[in-house]
Amino acid sequence: MFRGASSLSMDDKGRFAVPTKYRDTLLSEDLGTVICTIALNEPCLWLYPLAQWQDIEERLAKVSNMNPRARRMQRMLLGNATEYQLDKNGRILLAPSLRAHADLGKKIMLVGLMNKFEIWDEERWHEQMRQDTEIERLGEFESSPDLDNFSL
Numbered sequence: 001m002f003r004g005a006s007s008l009s010m011d012d013k014g015r016f017a018v019p020t021k022y023r024d025t026l027l028s029e030d031l032g033t034v035i036c037t038i039a040l041n042e043p044c045l046w047l048y049p050l051a052q053w054q055d056i057e058e059r060l061a062k063v064s065n066m067n068p069r070a071r072r073m074q075r076m077l078l079g080n081a082t083e084y085q086l087d088k089n090g091r092i093l094l095a096p097s098l099r100a101h102a103d104l105g106k107k108i109m110l111v112g113l114m115n116k117f118e119i120w121d122e123e124r125w126h127e128q129m130r131q132d133t134e135i136e137r138l139g140e141f142e143s144s145p146d147l148d149n150f151s152l
Contacts, residue, residue: 002043002112010108014094017122019110022117023090032086036094036119037077038101042128045094045102045119052115053081095118 004023016030019028026032026049035053039046048056060078080101084092094104107122116136120128135141 001114002117003114005109005111005125008108010094010099010104010106010112013103014096014099015091016094016108016110017089017091018086020090022110022112023086026086029133033082034084034086034092036084036098036099037081039118040073040076042118043102043120043124045098045104047092047110047117047119048115050083 001023002111007017008016008019023032030050033050034047035041036045036047036048056077060070060074063074065071065074082095082098084094086092102119102121103124104119104121105123109118109120109122109125111118111120111125
C-alpha cells in the first residue's frame with residue numbers, strides 16, 4: 001500500500017531515486033520490477049509494481065479490441081508501458097517519451113495511491129492540488145455513486 005507525496009529530484013539523464021520507505025516493498029514483492037506508463041486523463045505518469053500491472057494487463061486482455069474505447073485504452077496504456085528494474089541505488093531511469101508526456105522537470109512528485117504511484121512535475125502537482133481543493137471546497141464536482149456514502 002503506497003500513500004503520501006514525496007518531492008524528488010530527477011537528474012539530467014532522467015533518473016530519480018525511489019524513497020527508501022517504498023523501495024523495500026518494491027524489492028521484496030517484485031524484485032524491484034516496476035512498470036511505468038502514461039496516465040489516461042492527466043499530465044502525469046502511472047508507476048505500478050509488476051504484480052499490480054499484471055492484473056491490469058489481464059483485465060485489458062479480456063476486453064474486445066473491436067471496441068474503439070477499449071482499443072484506445074490498450075494502445076495508450078500498453079503501448080507506453082515500460083518495464084524498469086530499480087538499480088542498486090533504488091533509482092529508475094524514465095524514458096524520454098514518458099518524461100515528455102508528463103512534461104517532467106528536475107523537481108518531481110512521487111504520489112502513492114494505494115496500488116500505484118503517480119509521477120508529476122512538482123509545479124504541475126501543486127497546481128493540480130490547488131484546483132482539486134477548490135473544486136471540492138465549492139462542491140463543483142461530478143456525482144459518483146461509489147462515493148455518495150463515503151465519509152471520513
